[in-house]
Amino acid sequence: MTEAQLEGFEAKGSWVAGIDIGGTKILMLLSNQKxxxxxxxxxxxxxxxxQPELFFQWLFTELKTFCAEIGCDWDRLAGVGxxxxxxxxxxxxxxxxxxxxxxxxxxxxxxxxxxxxxKIVLDNDVNMAAMGEVDQGAAKGHRHSVMxxxxxxxxxxxxxxxxxxxxxxxxxxxxxxxxxxxxGLSSEYVADGDAFGVFEQVTSGTGITExxxxxxxxxxxxxxxxxxxxxxxxxxxxxxxxxFKAAESGDVAALEILExxxxxMARGLANITALLNPSIIVLGGGVAASNPxxxxxxxxxxxxxxxxxxxxxxxxxLGNKAGAIGALASIRRHLERM
Numbered sequence: 307m308t309e310a311q312l313e314g315f316e317a318k319g320s321w322v323a324g325i326d327i328g329g330t331k332i333l334m335l336l337s338n339q340k341x342x343x344x345x346x347x348x349x350x351x352x353x354x355x356x357q358p359e360l361f362f363q364w365l366f367t368e369l370k371t372f373c374a375e376i377g378c379d380w381d382r383l384a385g386v387g388x389x390x391x392x393x394x395x396x397x398x399x400x401x402x403x404x405x406x407x408x409x410x411x412x413x414x415x416x417x418x419x420x421x422x423x424x425k426i427v428l429d430n431d432v433n434m435a436a437m438g439e440v441d442q443g444a445a446k447g448h449r450h451s452v453m454x455x456x457x458x459x460x461x462x463x464x465x466x467x468x469x470x471x472x473x474x475x476x477x478x479x480x481x482x483x484x485x486x487x488x489x490g491l492s493s494e495y496v497a498d499g500d501a502f503g504v505f506e507q508v509t510s511g512t513g514i515t516e517x518x519x520x521x522x523x524x525x526x527x528x529x530x531x532x533x534x535x536x537x538x539x540x541x542x543x544x545x546x547x548x549x550f551k552a553a554e555s556g557d558v559a560a561l562e563i564l565e566x567x568x569x570x571m572a573r574g575l576a577n578i579t580a581l582l583n584p585s586i587i588v589l590g591g592g593v594a595a596s597n598p599x600x601x602x603x604x605x606x607x608x609x610x611x612x613x614x615x616x617x618x619x620x621x622x623x624l625g626n627k628a629g630a631i632g633a634l635a636s637i638r639r640h641l642e643r644m
Contacts (some may be wrong), residue, residue: 321378322641323369324634326626328352329407332365332386333630334372339384339641345634346376347627358401358409358417366421385425385641387633388403389434393476425644428637431629432479433470435622438632439588442564443623450584453622454481454575457591459505464582482506484572489644491564505574509567511593515578518563531559550597572608579609579617590622 324335332352337345348369355361373380393402400411418426436445436453445451445465453463462479464471471478483503495504507513521527522541527534532552537543552560575587594601598621606619624631 310482321373321383322628322634323372323383324389324434324632325365325369325386326389326434326629326633326635327365327390328389328431330568332368333627334369335627336372336378336629337634339500339638341452341638346372347630348372348375356408358407358412358414359420361407362417362421366418369422374459383424385634385637386422387427387429387637389429389431389433389629389633392421393427394430395479401508408442423641424425425489425637427633427640429470429472429633429636430461430463430476432461433463433472434630434632434636435590435624435628436465436588436632437470437635438624438628438630439590439622440465440468440632441635442631443578443628445586448548448584448586450582450587451586452578452582452584453588453590454578455591456510456571456589458510458512458591460510461591464497466582466584471492481574481578482510484574484577486570486577487566505570509545509571509574511591514549514563514567514593517567518546518549519542520534521559523561526562527559532557533563544603546593547596550593550600554597554600568604568608572612575605575619576612579613583615584617584619586618588620588622590628594621595625609635 320339322338322339326333330352332350334348335345337343353361353364355364369386370380373383390401390407392407401407401409402411406443415426430642432453432455435455439445439453440448440451445453449468451465455461460482462481464479481507486505489508510549518533519541522544523535529539532555533544533548536548536551537545549560549563551565578584578587589602589605602619602621609619622628
């Protein structure tokens with residue numbers, strides 16, 4: 307882009323937006339196109355829609371309202387970054403494996419163009435969160451980083467040589483299908499793209515919750531366990547956060563429940579380290595954040611047994627803002643390269 311073109315472009319558009327789209331909540335950020343300006347934010351519940359047409363019509367109507375509220379002219383919005391909870395095929399702009407958005411597999415860019423004519427960057431929410439941590443969080447200053455999110459499910463994002471690595475089908479980082487042990491594998495086991503992989507079944511918040519409930523339903527658990535009291539004496543109320551809280555206090559049941567998930571997680575991170583040699587691994591998501599000190603210490607202690615390559619393992623710093631911050635950073639980078 308020539309200097310004259312750049313000046314004209316900046317005169318026309320000097321704002322950018324980053325939007326983190328969740329199954330239940332959305333976070334919008336608006337800021338100046340250049341870094342360092344004030345960042346405005348707006349949160350709202352996600353409006354479900356069976357068709358992408360209705361969803362994007364609603365989303366960009368809300369964004370236009372947000373722009374008006376802070377004094378940003380709609381025609382001065384240069385670009386928008388969008389993070390989705392699913393796999394985005396970059397070349398086709400098709401959203402897949404997104405349980406919250408069961409849409410037909412079609413290119414969403416022509417649909418978005420009906421409601422917004424500026425530049426668009428689309429990616430999955432974990433990739434956007436990783437870019438947020440690189441831009442302003444725990445991975446700032448690192449050219450080779452991996453972000454692993456541990457929540458309801460498991461996901462990872464790879465930032466190599468300062469760039470996101472998406473893979474052939476946009477699914478790089480789908481570590482839920484890692485094989486880190488034989489547990490959960492039977493002779494009839496066949497990988498299913500629509501189901502949790504073995505690694506995810508064991509290490510995710512959902513997996514730990516189910517493991518804990520089975521532990522008590524099978525009669526192994528005792529009412530003397532701290533897990534029992536934290537869950538109000540109801541097995542079906544037990545959650546992963548209760549298990550970690552109890553484990554921190556040395557609760558025997560909690561330590562037994564977490565032994566396999568933590569062993570698998572350390573093996574998974576060891577495999578990532580050996581293959582990619584990142585300088586840092588950032589752990590995010592609700593499970594890691596529920597008891598960050600305990601979770602990090604347990605992972606680090608186990609990881610030392612499996613790898614000799616130096617790697618920092620840290621807890622994410624940006625919390626639930628990481629995705630929107632990453633979306634904002636991604637659209638800024640895209641516009642700078644034009």
